[in-house]
Amino acid sequence: MNPSMAITEAPGLFTADGLTGLIFLVMMAVTLIGGIISCCAERLVRAVAGLIVCFIGVAALYYFLNSPFVAMMQMLIYVGAVCITIAFAIMLAAPEESKKNGPAGPLSGPLGFITAGLVTIGLIVMAMRAKFTSLPKVSDGTMKEMGIQLLTSYSMVFELISIVLLIAIIGALVIARAGRSK
């Protein structure tokens, strides 16, 4: 039995715990449906819309994992920035039709589905069989403690991440600017 917190007997549906569980189920469904849309939709714009739905669901899951700050960052960074950037790139670069016929490669079609299914089943079986033990908590994981850790233990990584982001911005500008007159 893997760690699970505060298991009580099954709550009624219309108690606070029951409604929390219901919201979790809905958000889980939203995540999965968004993922299915984003990997199976024919048009790329719909795939991005599915990705947005999926990321909103993931943000809700983070909320359920006691991390409202990371949930907010998920909404800001992924939904607000990454998905919008991908949508702009689709508008700039994706010719809408250009549907070529015929197989796209050996792995498209059923073989790709089998590959992905095997990976998923393997991961699920592995999670089912593994035993994880819960360790006693040494902190609460609040936002204040995160801030302290970010500026003490992880300050080096923090600075490196900002340099990586700066270089990524400059590099993206340089790559996308070259050959602009064509």
Add this chain to the structure above:
Amino acid sequence: MSLLTLYNNLNTFLYLAAMLFGMGIYGLVTRRTLIGMLIASELILAAASINFMAFNRFTAPDPTVGQIFTLFIMAIAAAEAAIGLSIIIAVYRNYKSIDTEDLVELKG
């Protein structure tokens, strides 16, 4: 073990992340455009982040570490998306296509 207490269980999140990972793999091997593959890779990164957060909540002694790691994953993913999209736009300028089958100049 009721359906309504699923959110208190580590395995729920692991299964969910495994399914998201599988969808990402499926998109990665079946998409024929570069942007579609980038979208699928974002799904894979989200699955990895969910795993980090789940272990952070249920097993880790210090629950700040997983959150900080997830924030770093987000920053790296944002940088990766920016660079990847600018490369895709550069490719589109040169080939007038982002189909993976048209990019065969280096193929022997």
